[in-house]
Structures are given as C-alpha cells and as structure tokens.
Amino acid sequence: MNDKLAGVFIPVVTPFTDQKVDLGKLAFNIQKANQTPVRGYMPLGSNGEFAHMSDEEQLLVYKTVKENAAKDKVLIAGIARQSAYSTIEFGKRIEDIGADFVSILTPNYFASFMNDTALIKYYTVIADALSIPVLMYNCPKFASGVTISPEVVKILSSHPNIMGMKDTSTGNISKYLAVKDENFDVLAGSITNFLEGLKAGASGGVLSMANYLPEACCLLYEMFKQGNIAEAERLSDELIRLSKNATDKYGVAGVKASCDIFGYKGGEVRNPLIDCNEQQRKEIEKAFIEAGYLKLND
Incomplete structure (x- = not known):
C-alpha cells in the first residue's frame, strides 16, 4: 500500500459566487480542512464541477488548493478530458505546478466505443506521457455508463505509472481488489462503498461527505484500522443513511448546502445545476439534527 493513498480524501467542491469561481471561499475551505485528519485533497473532480470550468479556471482552482494545503496533505488533481491528447496536454500543465497524483475519469462522449481495448490504450498512452503517477477514476453515473472492467484493472494495474484508481460504482x-497488482491501490469513491472497500483491501476513500463531515469520515477509517469492526459498521450505516437522507437527492448542490451548514463555504453551483432552495436546505439541516450531527441552535 502506498502510504500517500491511505486515508480519507476530500473531493473538493468549487465555490461559485455570481457564477464566477470564488477563490477566497475555496482557500477558506482548504485552510479549515487542514485542521482535520484528512489525508489530502482531490480538486477538479465531479464534486468540483470540473466539466463546468475552462482550463484556465481549473488551473486557478488547483493552484489555490495547492497554495493553501498543509504540507502533509496529499494532492490528487483531476485532469480528465475526452481525448488522450487533451488529457496529456492539461496534465503537463498540472505537472508544472506539481501534484502527487492525477486522477482521470473514463472518457465517455463516444460511450458505446469505450470497450476494454479503448480504455487500456487511453490510460496507457497518458501514463506513458506523464511523470506524475496516474489514478483511474471509475464513475459510471458521471461517464454515460462507461465502466472499467476487472480485466482492464488486471492489465493496467501492472503499469509502472498507474498507481491506483478511485471507484464510485456499485x-x-x-x-477490482481481487485482480489488481500488489502495488496498485484502490480508493472507494463514496461513503456507500467505503467500509465495504476497506474490508476488501482498499487503501482509503475519496468521499463527498468529507467536504462537510471530515472528522466523522476519518473516524470511520480509524475504527476500521484499529480493528473496531462492529463500531465501524455502526458508524458506516449511520453515515450512509445520513447521506441518503440529506445530500444524495440533490447531488453537488446538496453537498454545497451541507458545507454551508457546517461552517464551510459551499457557494453556488454553476448553471445548468440548480442550488438547493430554502425548503431543501431545511430538509438537509433537519436530517443532520435528527442524526445528532447538528444542534438546533447551530
């Protein structure tokens, strides 16, 4: 297991104000999260609404995260583009800034053609071209159903510059853990599959819930690592239930509303996404109160 990939990572949300990237709010969030036990940050992913930003905006977001992250935090930069060529070009710009890993969502515009052969070629060409270690990102719901197969993991996990993957599938x-190379790490991509993954040998998780409840996510990880499985299962069930009752119905907008509730700065989502309305925010807040994570006067 690569120590840098052991623990809980925040898939960093990108706050927008009047539809513009709000770097001040982003810096505030990173500085606040630095005080928690999270292992590191993954900006420019799905929660970061990377698909809604230009390359230049994405670079500004990444630089802000890097400049404000504590020195002991690991940085995973999302660099996915629909072509290997464009992914490499953007990845080289991230290399110039510096990162510990890059994360690459499966290409999906031509979803019906993204078979094992195409995905193996895509990731191999990128990993050969970049010096920063590559993590694959499997998230069918954000990739038109494109799913990395165990056979692809079996083959690509032996590549010297493909060090792991984030899995947000069901x-x-x-x-994946059953067929991977021994030097390849798998990160759970959701609180829903986090404990399941840890039990099967995952090194950690990139959890949207860590944007607003990082301590609880890290506590679950520590319970498992210390062998307190019964307590870990209880907490996992609680957090999964909370996620379903609070944020899952509203996606990134729900995550951002939850950030606001817990003292982080979620900001707006970017059009065409729609922010939670006041009633939806109250429903989310009520779920946190009923679960004991928020007091009525907070």
Missing part, C-alpha cells in the same frame, strides 16, 4: 470494488 458492486465492483471487491472485483
């Missing part, structure tokens, strides 16, 4: 994490 029912696949154990399959």
